[in-house]
Structure formats: structure tokens, C-alpha cells
Amino acid sequence: SLSTFLKSHNQLSRNIHETCSQFGAAHRWGPGENDTGMNRLALTDADKQVRNWFVKEARALGCEVEVDEMGNIWAIRDGVSDRRPTKDGKRLPPVMMGSHLDTQPRGGRYDGVLGVMAGLEALRALKEQNVKTWRPVGVVCWTNEEGARFPVSMVSSGVWAGEIPLERAHSLKEVSGEGKTMKEELERIGYLGDKKCSFEEMPMAAHFELHIEQGPILEAKGKKVGVVRGSQAYKWFTIEVVGKEAHTGTTPYAQRADALMVANSMIRYARYKGEVQGVLVSVGVYQVFPGSVNTIPGRVKFSLDIRSPSDHTLVSFERRLRRKFDVIAERPGFSGLPCSVTWQEDTNSPAQGFDERCCKAVKESALSVLGAETGDLEQALGLVKYQMVSGAGHDSVNTAKRCPTSMIFVPSKGGLSHHPEEFTSEEDCVRGAQVLLESVLRFDRE
Ligand code: GLV
Ligand code: MN
Ligand code: MN
Ligand code: MN
Numbered sequence: 001s002l003s004t005f006l007k008s009h010n011q012l013s014r015n016i017h018e019t020c021s022q023f024g025a026a027h028r029w030g031p032g033e034n035d036t037g038m039n040r041l042a043l044t045d046a047d048k049q050v051r052n053w054f055v056k057e058a059r060a061l062g063c064e065v066e067v068d069e070m071g072n073i074w075a076i077r078d079g080v081s082d083r084r085p086t087k088d089g090k091r092l093p094p095v096m097m098g099s100h101l102d103t104q105p106r107g108g109r110y111d112g113v114l115g116v117m118a119g120l121e122a123l124r125a126l127k128e129q130n131v132k133t134w135r136p137v138g139v140v141c142w143t144n145e146e147g148a149r150f151p152v153s154m155v156s157s158g159v160w161a162g163e164i165p166l167e168r169a170h171s172l173k174e175v176s177g178e179g180k181t182m183k184e185e186l187e188r189i190g191y192l193g194d195k196k197c198s199f200e201e202m203p204m205a206a207h208f209e210l211h212i213e214q215g216p217i218l219e220a221k222g223k224k225v226g227v228v229r230g231s232q233a234y235k236w237f238t239i240e241v242v243g244k245e246a247h248t249g250t251t252p253y254a255q256r257a258d259a260l261m262v263a264n265s266m267i268r269y270a271r272y273k274g275e276v277q278g279v280l281v282s283v284g285v286y287q288v289f290p291g292s293v294n295t296i297p298g299r300v301k302f303s304l305d306i307r308s309p310s311d312h313t314l315v316s317f318e319r320r321l322r323r324k325f326d327v328i329a330e331r332p333g334f335s336g337l338p339c340s341v342t343w344q345e346d347t348n349s350p351a352q353g354f355d356e357r358c359c360k361a362v363k364e365s366a367l368s369v370l371g372a373e374t375g376d377l378e379q380a381l382g383l384v385k386y387q388m389v390s391g392a393g394h395d396s397v398n399t400a401k402r403c404p405t406s407m408i409f410v411p412s413k414g415g416l417s418h419h420p421e422e423f424t425s426e427e428d429c430v431r432g433a434q435v436l437l438e439s440v441l442r443f444d445r446e
Contacts, residue, residue: 011124015120037106043071069192073191075139077137094204095138097118119139120139149176151236162401206405209395211409212410214418225370227388229389229406231394234314235306240300240301241300245296263286265332361438410429
């Protein structure tokens, strides 16, 4: 049966470890580092290569492939219902399996890639076993999920869901400050498609996403599959502190407006308050201008990532930070002149719940796959975690705003992700892919 098909199938592992890992492989970072690291930022040449490979592979599986104006790639396999056109000539919306192919600048092999490759193998299983689904079924690769190059996370599913205006997304500049926009880079690599990026133009009946957990819970609890019920809230900002450049050897403390010292006070405060209030606070980008040993920094830009399961907690935390940062800029707490501070909101992703019917499909699929594997339903019941809330953002958070959505998590070794040594066993990957395929079939049958 299909549920056991993928098990004997090592194409998934080959795609992850031999094919995809070649596009953007980041070897030899330093002595002692292994070579499983990936550097495939969105819309780079490496991203273009993996996309081209994906498109070829999906076409070979008999899919129709379309690209929208955000570069999202839609590979869709006909369903039986396609042979019976509706009165208005439209096809039924497809059930999609989606994730992303871009990585962190020092990422691993699984984040995003697993969900896409599992989708491909699910399509291969359907084709090889000549299974007809009622609805069309497909795989969607979302552009720049990470937000690591163009600093808005899940930006393309955000445009699709109507949350982010297309113009804003297209004009996003890369975080390195080199100044290329998303639209320019989409054009350059040949993925500025002609389909409108919207739910109306590219509808879906449902979205299922297989992803590594990226955290420690499944492993610690000895569970094999997680049913993801939703995600926590998070917001990203770019914060700019402006002081005044001056000579380090001649300017007394009292006459300095040192943007770096002020920015550091803000960050220390945010981290401290975050810990007290249960909000995760992180700064990952920090830029100092003009960046000279003997010039007092006149300007600092840093990213601020804040997360909480509660929208209310997050909003009140942000309000508190805004007030306190103004105070710090005005009166830094050490001798010196005031600086100014401005906030730009980059990402706003409120807590999101997933669809009950999709979660049920995932849960039943997980039990059936694990039940078949262990031959013991009692044991299978103990291997599933039924209530997971994703700590990370995913494109599913955006699709959930427009169509029934759920996610499947598989364990991450040591809970590690956004690291070259991110690892999920082959067995866990294949099991996740089986659960993904079964979830799609269950949803389609209902
Ligand atoms: C989105 O990918 C995130 O940062 O969680
Ligand atoms: Mn991811
Ligand atoms: Mn990621
Ligand atoms: Mn993510």
C-alpha cells in the first residue's frame, strides 16, 4: 500500500544528501566543522540551481509547473476531478504540500528542504503506483521563507495570503545593504513569474507542511511525530540609533553621542525584560557606521526578533520597549549626549491556530503509519505528540489565514536548527514523508 511505499524508498535521502546539498554547499568553514552546512540564501545562484532542478524533477513526474510574481513555484498533478470541468470551467483547488528551499547563511540540510523533497516523493509515489486523487495534488516552494536575505520572514506566502502588498515585497532590499531588491533578483535568476501571487489566482483546498521541529521537545519526550496545532506570535523590527560621529582621541565622554553604547543599553534591557516576562528576545543583525576604529559610531542598525505564545504579551512588551528605548536614547545612563531612535516593523506574525480537520488528518495518518510500522496501536499512540505549538515561523502560518492548514513535525537531533549540524535521521524523514502523503490522501478522500 501507499503507506508502506515510501518506507523502502531511499530517493528522499538521495535528494536531500546528494542533490540539494550540492546547491549552496558550504564546506570547510573552519577546523573541526563538519561539511553538512548550507548557504543558500533566497534568490542567489545556488537558489536558482536548486529551483531549476526542482522544476525539472516535477515536470518529469508529470506535473504542470507555474511560477508566480513572487517566484513561488507551483507543481501540480491532475486529479480525477480535472476531467470533469465545472460549469465555469475551473478546476477544483489542489491540495498542496509546501515548504521552502532557501536556507540560513549557515544553515543545515533539512530546514525547508525536507518538506519540499517529501512532497516530491509523495508525488512520485502517486505516479509510480498509479494512484488517482480526486483533487489535484501538488508541491509549492515558497520564496525567501527565512527572511535571512530579504529581511521579512515568510514574505511570499504573506503576499499570497494578502497580508503583505506585492509592491512592498518586490522593493525589499537585501539585509547586507548591497541594495539589490527582491524584484531585481527574481528577474535576474529567471523566477519573476507571470501568475498573480494571491489566494484568488492560485487557490488551494489545503496546505500541509512537513518540517523538522527545530527544537528539543519530540526528542526529549521520545516522540516520533508531532501534530502541529499552530504557532506562537512574533515580530521583527529594524531599529536605528543615530548619534554623532566624532574623533575618539579628542572627544570627551560628556560630548559624545555614541550610537553603539546606546544601542547596547537597549539590547541589554530588552533581553533582561524578555527573560522576566517570558518573551524570547534576539538580535542577529548588528551594523555599526561608519565602522572605523577611531571614529565614534554615529549610527547603529540592529534587528530585533521578539516572540511569545501570547499576542497580548507580545504587544504589551513591544509597547514597553518602545517607551524604554526612547528614555535610553534621551538619557543613556552614562555621561554623553542624547541619541535618537527609530523603529521599522519588518514582520508581524500573530499567533495562529491550524485547522481542526487538517490536524485530524495528520493525527490519524501518524497513527496509521506508526501503527503499521510497530504492529501495535498502543505503542503507536505513545509515539505521537498531539499538541505542538511551533516556536518558529512557517509559510503554513500564512496559508492558514486563507485555507485549511496543518503541519507535521519530526525530531531534530539535540533540538538544533539554523546550524550546519542540524540533523534528522533518515528514518524520521521518511516517516514524516509518509505521514505527509497520508494526510493529503485523507483530506482528499473526505
Ligand atoms: C521564520 O522562519 C522564523 O524565523 O521562525
Ligand atoms: Mn523552515
Ligand atoms: Mn529556518
Ligand atoms: Mn522558518
